[in-house]
Amino acid sequence: MKARSAAGPHSVRVPVFGGARRRVYRLSIYLLLMATSFCFLIPLFWLISSAVKPSDQIFVFPQVWIPHPAEWNNFTIALTSLPFGQFALNTLTIAVLVTVGNVFSSAFVAYGFARFRFPGRNVLFIVMLATLMVPGQILLVPQFIMYYKLGWINTFAPLIVPAFFGSAFYVFLIRQFFMNIPPELKDAAYIDGAGEWTIFSRIYLPLSKSALTAVAIFSFQGAWNDFLGPLIYLNSQKLYTLQIGLTEFEGIFHSNWNYIMAASAVIMLPMIVIFFIGQRYFIQGILMSGTKG
């Protein structure tokens, strides 16, 4: 009430009932948002709750929501029963190399598409976007045979090497970003005698940090979460990634849900941490794909 009278003549446009209606609207939005948040969070709460349950509190009805006592030891049991440290190291190696490869090769290619005019450019760009529509399953068998002939089966190579040749979606994202960098910058650098590599690495890359970070986060997440690739290409346990390790673990501890949930939670954790650190890049990355170049 006070606030409205203080607002003075500007509040004239708002009808008297506006404040009350607006409050009802806000309240209902909050209620909706909170109810939905509850639905989204409950599975995660159940995950954590199950992860710290003593074995005799799993198969009970009604369910135990807050385990008593919380069995933190489950994490130790889960993570030492298989060489999860090795799996984590393997996953990290693959994910880091994939990320580096994707960011640099995609930025490089994006610069070519964004800043040069040459015959065939538009056709090639459309071909590149069209590859996004090709279902990966059709490439599975021939790629496998190719890597088999190259002797790359049971190595990380099939998972890492393709990342160094530009990924269509990331090229598209970065190109959109590059298109918004004023060409005058490049022209000025030309006049100063800078070469293309200098312009690319000293002007375009530093100006696109947010786009590159978004791509880095997306590729890291993609590599960390990948299952099909490691499933097909890695046979020996010492090369397993965390995702493969988790299915192996499930096969051994079938229906020991506390251990399975503990292992699952640990494997999810890095993604959650990365998300909270880089969340504005996540959302931005997706928003960027919507901006027109």
Place this chain on the structure above:
Amino acid sequence: MGAPPQEAMPVLRVMRRPRRETAMGYLFISPWIIGFIVFVAGPLIASLIISMTDYNLLSSPQFIGLQNYAHMFGDANFWLSLQVTFYYALLAVPIDLIVALVLAIMLNQNVRFMPLFRTIFYLPALLPPVAISMLWIWILNPAYGILNTFLKTIGLPQPQWFLTPQTTVPGYVIMSIWGLGTWMVIFLAGLQNVPAELYEAAVLDGSGVWAKFWHVTLPMISPVLFFNLVMGIVGAFSFFTQAFVIGQGTGTGAGVSNSGLFYALYLYQKAFSELQMGYASALGWALFLIVMLLTLLVFRSSALWVYYGGESSR
């Protein structure tokens, strides 16, 4: 005064070094061109050739013409996997899209703490599918899972989910709703691109909330809806990890009586469990044709319901 040099610059550039520019352009995009030939175009053609052979990786391939394709017609599991995949797509794509749009609209309201809600809604979408699958086997456990407890509380029947053929696919659909964050954010991006003037104009015309949604929001985001629809269809045919992990985790292989035999899972079984590389390639091409046909269908129909009027030509 400032205009003529700005106009002249690009012309000058094109005239002065067109060949250099072409060479540099191709140099920069060369990694993608090589990658495209080696990892996409080459395998695509190879796949077509392999699909006409009998090949188990260990002995040399035997050319058998179109026999693999002919065999498909009599393969009950091929039809079953199509049925499972279509059933999933027809349920999951519309449900996920509608829920994602509603959530995006909720997140587009101008109230406080929005970043927090956005984070919560989006979070599940980036978690590892393997771990998520484990979690949902447990959530959908018929006796001790929390979903059935909830259904019991509100007096609804409690299905056996992954342990009975009728509810296997619906189980996957429920799981997919939890992870629809990416679609939601794409919708949100679309909503934020709707010019505020359009809403103001609608309000001046006396439009209510529903009319605004129907006549402004929906037409303006129809291109986004279209994009999500196409990607949703392609996604359903690539649905693999959850199908594999849950099939294995419930001890049913591909669901009870193969009720969770998704197309991609069947292709995987043929290729990597039975080493029928020729037949698996034929399955791959059939998948490609089906997806292309569906995409084309959506594209054709899009003229009727997708609004592109607001976009500039470039």
